[in-house]
Amino acid sequence: MTIRVSVVENIMSANDQLADTNRARFDAAGVFAINLMASPGAGKTSLITRTIEALRGDFRIAAVDGDIATTIDADRVAALGVPAVQINTGGSCHLDAVMLQSALPQLPLDALDLLIVENVGNLVCPAAFRLGVHLDVLIASVPEGDDKPYKYPTMYRGVDALVLNKMDVLPAFDFNVDYFHRGVEALNPGLAFFPLSCKTGAGMDAWFAWLREQIAAYQS
Ligand SMILES: Nc1nc2c(ncn2[C@@H]2O[C@H](COP(=O)(O)OP(=O)(O)OP(=O)(O)O)[C@@H](O)[C@H]2O)c(=O)[nH]1
Numbered sequence: 001m002t003i004r005v006s007v008v009e010n011i012m013s014a015n016d017q018l019a020d021t022n023r024a025r026f027d028a029a030g031v032f033a034i035n036l037m038a039s040p041g042a043g044k045t046s047l048i049t050r051t052i053e054a055l056r057g058d059f060r061i062a063a064v065d066g067d068i069a070t071t072i073d074a075d076r077v078a079a080l081g082v083p084a085v086q087i088n089t090g091g092s093c094h095l096d097a098v099m100l101q102s103a104l105p106q107l108p109l110d111a112l113d114l115l116i117v118e119n120v121g122n123l124v125c126p127a128a129f130r131l132g133v134h135l136d137v138l139i140a141s142v143p144e145g146d147d148k149p150y151k152y153p154t155m156y157r158g159v160d161a162l163v164l165n166k167m168d169v170l171p172a173f174d175f176n177v178d179y180f181h182r183g184v185e186a187l188n189p190g191l192a193f194f195p196l197s198c199k200t201g202a203g204m205d206a207w208f209a210w211l212r213e214q215i216a217a218y219q220s
């Protein structure tokens, strides 16, 4: 007799249940939560600090930063005077629902409008673990190359919006924005797409406006 234990399926199902619990907690508190995913160094923390600076006048914002080690990212967010919790995964290449759940008691959820979660820098693993947030956002960046939608389709397929960061360095790279976007459209037609630069601020207004709309729609 052969007994087959599907550990992976059990882990995913447990994660999904906890993600649902996180979502219920967000909704009970009326907090709109987004999850930022990207390769290491694509600009997740830069987008978070820029977004806090732009939206903090209208929304109460906090961040959870996932990294293998250090509190560098949460310190960057906390320096803006908003609540920031660092999760150190100790080697794991992604956040999962239980890690996020463990961070929530550190945050004043009932006094927040927007929670921004920065996932661990990785273009593969975070796509497999739902967190319970309302939106999943992918940040690509010009130095990574224009072929990434073709090579990492799962990540591009599963997200609700796409930022293409570091547009200021486009002249230094052979990055064909049309080729990149065609690859995205084949995987995720009509995906909200924001080419921008966190360094210069160019293109960021469209991202801020879109995010404002998403929060307002959630609150209404
Ligand atoms: N030229 C340029 N550099 C940028 C831009 N956005 C971020 N950077 C730089 O890219 C580097 C990484 O930015 P971060 O915001 O720390 O990226 P991250 O995705 O949070 O990195 P990890 O958390 O380590 O995965 C830093 O040196 C930033 O200054 C941009 O729009 N243009």
Ligand SMILES: [Mg+2]
Residues within 6 Å of the ligand: 044, 045, 046, 073, 118
């Ligand atoms: Mg970061």
